[in-house]
Amino acid sequence: MKYRRLITMAFLSVAALGAAEQVVVRLIDGNPTLLVDGAAVPPQMFFNATSDRRLVADSLAGSFAAGGIHLQQIEAVPDWSLDFAEVSADVARSRYAGLEARLRALVAMDPEVLVLLRVRMSPRQNWADAHPDEVLTYQDGTRIFHSKWTACHSYASQIWRRDAAARLTALIEHLQKTGLEKHILGYLLFTGWSGEWNFFRQRRGKLPGKRYAELSNMAVDHSPAMRRAFREFLREKYVTDDRLRAAWQDPQIALDSAGPPTEQDVRDELPNQLNPASSCARAADYFACNARQVADALLEFARVARRCSPRRINGAFFGEFLFAHI
Structure with a gap:
């Protein structure tokens, strides 16, 4: 048709x-x-x-x-x-x-x-x-699949x-x-x-409804490619671990190990995700990085x-x- x-x-x-x-x-x-x-x-x-x-x-x-x-x-x-x-x-x-x-x-x-x-x-x-590290990836490591004709890069x-x-x-x-x-x-x-x-x-495909909903509604890419890009973004923005920790209010976080937010983090902070406040700074930084x-x-x-x-x-x-x- x-x-x-x-x-x-x-x-x-x-x-x-x-x-x-x-x-x-x-x-x-x-x-x-x-x-x-x-x-x-x-x-x-x-x-x-x-x-x-x-x-x-x-x-x-x-x-x-x-x-x-x-x-x-x-x-x-x-x-x-x-x-x-x-x-x-x-x-x-x-x-x-x-x-x-x-x-x-x-x-x-x-x-x-x-x-x-x-x-x-x-x-x-x-x-x-x-190139498995270059594929859109859910937070549990599952790579997103669309069809044999379209890779989810x-x-x-x-x-x-x-x-x-x-x-x-x-x-x-x-x-x-x-x-x-x-x-x-x-x-x-x-x-x-x-x-x-x-x-x-x-x-x-044959995914159960709950699992399909998880994967199809994902908002955050956890692929190795995105993790590398996110850490580069944070190094450029914060320069030092101390500045990152102050912004995110997390004394344990470091530029070399920081990762994207979880899906739950994003949904909890959805109304404020573009707000640079520390409560949603990780999500705001991630979306700024992804937009770039x-x-x-x-x-x-x-x-x-x-x-x-x-x-x-x-x-x-x-x-x-x-x-x-x-």
């Missing part, structure tokens, strides 16, 4: 109509305006959710083009194979065959089409299996950032080599639950996209409270 909808979006940075040279977003009369080769274009587009190359350019998609709406969105999955860096150029190209076929079908249907790619920055589960994982940046680069370079990027509006960077840069959700990790990762990928494709826009769905930790 195809789930599609017409959406109007505001874009975050720069890229563009039919074989466009440049797409940018600029303020005109105080309003963010999408410009394609210098001409203002209403940012109305068709969310073309199918991954079937036979359906992507069907009569529904064609009706939007006939109505003068030439902007579309489709999903693009980079090559998350573990042998990504080892395969031949021919094999690497073949892994984009599905995306290429969908784009060519859209161009054949509408020569003026410009496509916003929803780029999945989350790896597959086999990546998580290879920690936002603090430097390995994930490295691998995702390399794959984003390869995707953009492939589109440029094939000449298809002239029909790309830009790159919408997706990760997290529904691609919105929030926490992934544990899959229900999420934002830093997004900005890192946005810089990659801008560097590789300076004439195309890039952005993200971003800005939720609590479970996005900002």
Whole structure:
């Protein structure tokens, strides 16, 4: 079943109509305006959710083009194979065959089409299996699992950032080599639950209801990657053990051993978690740290996209409270 909808979006940075040279977003009369080769274009587009190359350019998609709406969105999955860096150029190209076929079908249907790619920055589960310390982790050490197609990476994982940046680069370079990027509006960077840069959700599977509720409602990442990032954050903020102990009102805590708060700590202090008062300082520090990790990762990928494709826009769905930790 195809789930599609017409959406109007505001874009975050720069890229563009039919074989466009440049797409940018600029303020005109105080309003963010999408410009394609210098001409203002209403940012109305068709969310073309199918991954079937036979359906992507069907009569529904064609009706939007006939109505003068030439902007579309489709999903693009980079090559998350573990042998990504080892395969031949021919094999690497073949892994984009599905995306290429969908784009060519859209161009054949509408020569003026410009496509916003929803780029999945989350790896597959086999990546998580290879990097267990980089996976979103519950306080008892349980690693969060979504599906074999989506690994629940920690936002603090430097390995994930490295691998995702390399794959984003390869995707953009492939589109440029094939000449298809002239029909790309830009790159919408997706990760997290529904691609919105929030926490992934544990899959229900055969988990008992209580256990599923614990894992699916978690608010704190206890992965080794996040623990390292949190301690670096605390060293930068407090510098000395004495300052940390005073802030947290805990004479036993130390910069080298401090960890994130428990789920119960967070829920007990939920109304005050952004308050720097000592009673909830640990939770406030954790959420500030996590917010930095999420934002830093997004900005890192946005810089990659801008560097590789300076004439195309890039952005993200971003800005939720609590479970996005900002």
